[in-house]
Each structure stands twice: as structure tokens, then as C-alpha cells.
Amino acid sequence: MTDIAAYLNNLIAREGGYCDHPADRGGPTNWGITQAVARANGYNGEMRALPRTEAERIYRTLYWDAPHFDSIAPIAPKIAHELFDAGVNMGPPVAIRFLQRALNALNRNGQDYADLASDGAIGPATQRALAAFLAVRGAKGEAVLLKAMQALRGERYIALAEGRPANEAFVYGWLSNRIG
Known part of the structure; x- marks a missing residue:
């Protein structure tokens, strides 16, 4: 662990x-x-x-152990860190869906592993897909996957501000302190 x-x-x-x-x-x-x-x-x-x-x-209890980010850390520590931070900021299911959606977009139409249900839960299928992705893409793959997750996160911040103008008070800080 x-x-x-x-x-x-x-x-x-x-x-x-x-x-x-x-x-x-x-x-x-x-x-x-x-x-x-x-x-x-x-x-x-x-x-x-x-x-x-x-x-x-x-x-630790709500945003690390409960969503099983501890099971991702040994496989991909940078991804686990992103999941943890995004989970705190947006809720663990949202962060996990970013991972699942990015993995689906990067699986080369199912050649590397099957598409995942974007269910917002870390389970065996998500863990297997992540391991398969990293086996194919190596260390650089983790960096690319991280960029994809952060792009989805940035889009969500903009959407939050568009949907509720009061959130504009936070967008600059979210983008400067939470992404990259």
C-alpha cells in the first residue's frame, strides 16, 4: 500500500x-x-x-480508501495522485469516470483491452484496463493518460462556471492549482 x-x-x-x-x-x-x-x-x-x-x-477514509485509489497507486502513482486530488475536488466517482473515459479513448478501438463502463467505480475491470494500457504504452503512457484526465477535468471546470456564474470566482484557482 x-x-x-x-x-x-x-x-x-x-x-x-x-x-x-x-x-x-x-x-x-x-x-x-x-x-x-x-x-x-x-x-x-x-x-x-x-x-x-x-x-x-x-x-484518507473518504477520498483514498473508500474509492480504492490505494489499489491504483502501485500500478500508476501519478494517476492515483490525480484521482485523489480530483476526487476531493469533484467527488471520487467523477474522478474515476475521467480515468475510465480516458482509458476508453486510448484503447485503440478495443485492440489493447475492452471498453469500460464509465460507472465511476474502481473495480477489477478498471484495474485490468489500466494495467493493460501501461503494459502497451509504458512509462510515457502514464503521462499521456494523466494529460487526458486533466483535459477532462479542465473542461468540467469551464462547464461548472458556464452553468453557474458564481463559480467563476473559483475557475482561475482551480485551473492554476489543480491541473498540471
Whole structure:
């Protein structure tokens, strides 16, 4: 199992401390953890006082272990990191669909492996497709797959702003801090 300590440090550095931005539907957050997520995971204190260790526990449980990103890390650590960060920002199923869609687009019409259902879940089929892709494309393949996932992520950020103008307050930060 990959130790996600470095991923957590990078994530928390980007997320920062306490914030209650009026355009953020998530309301008060600390370390990037929304009040609703904190409450659902047993934290009942003031959001300003959310301990970093509690945020790390929530991230590890909800955004690493539960979506099975830990099973991707030994195969493709850069992809696991992208899944983790995108999962925190957009929800794990969205991040996983980026991976599945990119793998489908890169399988050379099913020559390398069968198309995946874009179901937003890491399972044996997604793991096998990723392993097959990397076996065919090698180390450079991971970089290309990462670019494809980040392109899908960037498109989603633009769509979010187009669909809700208040999200324009966040697009620059999303694009500059989350992609690349």
C-alpha cells in the first residue's frame, strides 16, 4: 500500500485553512473539508478549529480508501495522485469516470483491452484496463493518460462556471492549482 502522506501534504497546502467564501455552496471549510462532510464524519466542533489530523483522517477514509485509489497507486502513482486530488475536488466517482473515459479513448478501438463502463467505480475491470494500457504504452503512457484526465477535468471546470456564474470566482484557482 502506498503511503499517501505526500499527497495529503500537497492537498492541504492547496486547500489552505479556514474559509467561508460567499460563492462556495459548501459553506464553511477548513483544510478543504466542508462543514457537512466534517459533521457526517463525526466532527461537531467549530470549523475554524478542525484539527489537521481530523482532516487527514477524513481525506484518507473518504477520498483514498473508500474509492480504492490505494489499489491504483502501485500500478500508476501519478494517476492515483490525480484521482485523489480530483476526487476531493469533484467527488471520487467523477474522478474515476475521467480515468475510465480516458482509458476508453486510448484503447485503440478495443485492440489493447475492452471498453469500460464509465460507472465511476474502481473495480477489477478498471484495474485490468489500466494495467493493460501501461503494459502497451509504458512509462510515457502514464503521462499521456494523466494529460487526458486533466483535459477532462479542465473542461468540467469551464462547464461548472458556464452553468453557474458564481463559480467563476473559483475557475482561475482551480485551473492554476489543480491541473498540471
